[in-house]
Amino acid sequence: MLLTCQAGFESVLVRELADAGVVVGEHGPGWALAADGADVRGLAFPHVTMRGAVEVKGESVNALAGRMIDFFLTSLRGERVDAAWPCVMGGPAELVGLGRRMSGVEKEFHEQLKKRLARVAKLAVADLPRGRGEARGLFVWFTDFGRVFVAREAFMHGQRRMADDDAAPSRSYLKVEEAFVVLGAEPQAGETVADLGAAPGGWSYSAAKRGAAVVAVDNGPLKGGALNNPLIEHCTDDAFHFNFEASKAYDWMLCDLLEEPHHVMKNLIEPWLARGWCKRFVFNLKFGHVDSVALLRELRAPDSPLSRYAPGFMIRHLYHDREEFTVVGEVSAAGELGR
Ligand SMILES: C[S@@+](CC[C@H](N)C(=O)[O-])C[C@H]1O[C@@H](n2cnc3c(N)ncnc32)[C@H](O)[C@@H]1O
Structure with a gap:
């Protein structure tokens, strides 16, 4: 082949x-x-x-x-x-x-x-x-x-070049658009979305464009079609603490942080999945400073948070990804909120 x-x-x-x-x-x-x-x-x-x-x-x-x-x-x-x-x-x-x-x-x-x-x-x-x-x-x-x-x-495998949108505030917008194609699902009108590490707002804009209500978490400014968008609420909290007290469930969790991937997995993704704070997710892990194949092995291990809480998850190096891959999936009903 x-x-x-x-x-x-x-x-x-x-x-x-x-x-x-x-x-x-x-x-x-x-x-x-x-x-x-x-x-x-x-x-x-x-x-x-x-x-x-x-x-x-x-x-x-x-x-x-x-x-x-x-x-x-x-x-x-x-x-x-x-x-x-x-x-x-x-x-x-x-x-x-x-x-x-x-x-x-x-x-x-x-x-x-x-x-x-x-x-x-x-x-x-x-x-x-x-x-x-x-x-x-x-x-x-x-x-x-x-x-x-x-x-x-x-x-x-699902990757493809996506069409740009003049109102999208970042090129990163193309990644989440492509991720929705891989997952075969996208936010719907009336759904709720938490976008963690959102600025300048490409992913938030993509969800809001579909009619979803987004909370964009980032202390950086939103721009372009994400700025003053009636469906996007800007919140300047730290993504690693956001929702830990409210414990609210969202339809979607999107996360695109320029952070060490193990730190993101352990301190953000795992709690979100384990507690059932989202039904579906798209997140990026940057592998520029780690061994990407070893990281894939860890993510796919039977005891990894993804295998435990979202067994149908998929990892793709997208057409629009650079030194990062994108993980998409649905949380199984086993999360704490789902029990
Ligand atoms: C790659 S950019 C996100 C781009 C975004 N997905 C888009 O489409 O425009 C990463 C963002 O994560 C934010 N960030 C990094 N650490 C953060 C944290 N602990 N809490 C919230 N935002 C954080 C940065 O401020 C930056 O705006």
């Missing part, structure tokens, strides 16, 4: 795979090639896992497109295509000129497919399906100008 990740994070992806017992053969910017078979759906660093990926080589655009057509048509035998299907090509943006090569191959592939199977060609969609889950189509990854991997099956 071929797994893609954010470029620059392939060595961590390789380590995460090794930790899961998956042997990696080769890797490059934004991808790793590994033995098929293992269940990698819960891993944090992969973005797309192309199952049963087959190597195709060709020195020219026409040669590559022709071999991809051969692969596709052979694999299509006996299959009826009646609905839209993803036909997605990608590769490392670092390789100068690769974009042009990819669009050349893509164009030629479609020309040839149109001649052979016009009806199937018309149903192709050049975008990954939204959200997490399995997909069938054609997935192509260029590792070089003359070498691609092609697969019919892929698992989407």
Whole structure:
């Protein structure tokens, strides 16, 4: 299988795979090639896992497109295509000129497919399906100008580039938008949200935009669409003490603190989950100064607060994340307030 990740994070992806017992053969910017078979759906660093990926080589655009057509048509035998299907090509943006090569191959592939199977060609969609889950189509990854991997099956881990919003006060807004896609749920009108470490307010704005009532906890100022927003109440408390006396339950807890991840887990996330102060959560952990793979191991351990109080949790290195990953989930009814 071929797994893609954010470029620059392939060595961590390789380590995460090794930790899961998956042997990696080769890797490059934004991808790793590994033995098929293992269940990698819960891993944090992969973005797309192309199952049963087959190597195709060709020195020219026409040669590559022709071999991809051969692969596709052979694999299509006996299959009826009646609905839209993803036909997605990608590769490392670092390789100068690769974009042009990819669009050349893509164009030629479609020309040839149109001649052979016009009806199937018309149903192709050049975008990954939204959200997490399995997909069938054609997935192509260029590792070089003359070498691609092609697969019919892929698992989407849920990451994707999000659209910006002019009123959003920070780029961090994109992370929480993407996290809602991974979780498959987002704040609803009338729900309550505690946003811990909220300034300048990107995450609060994202929740308020959906009609939720937000308390934005940060002693820094709110800006842009979060400033004077009637659905956002600014509270200058310390996030590590907020709600400890009131013990109030919120529909959502969002948390994006530039703090040491163990400190955040122990002194904020664990009490919030254990006491059932939120039903759902999105939080970020910065791994710039710790071993990210060791941290993942700790978070997934059977006795970790996440395993105990939110067993369906997911950890993802998002498209919009930097040296951090994002944890999303739902608190099980076992929290103290839920008992
Ligand atoms: C990465 S920024 C949050 C960005 C925000 N999610 C957004 O979308 O605009 C981290 C914020 O955490 C705040 N912060 C750090 N420690 C805090 C604490 N103990 N209590 C409250 N806020 C804290 C900082 O003031 C900073 O504004």
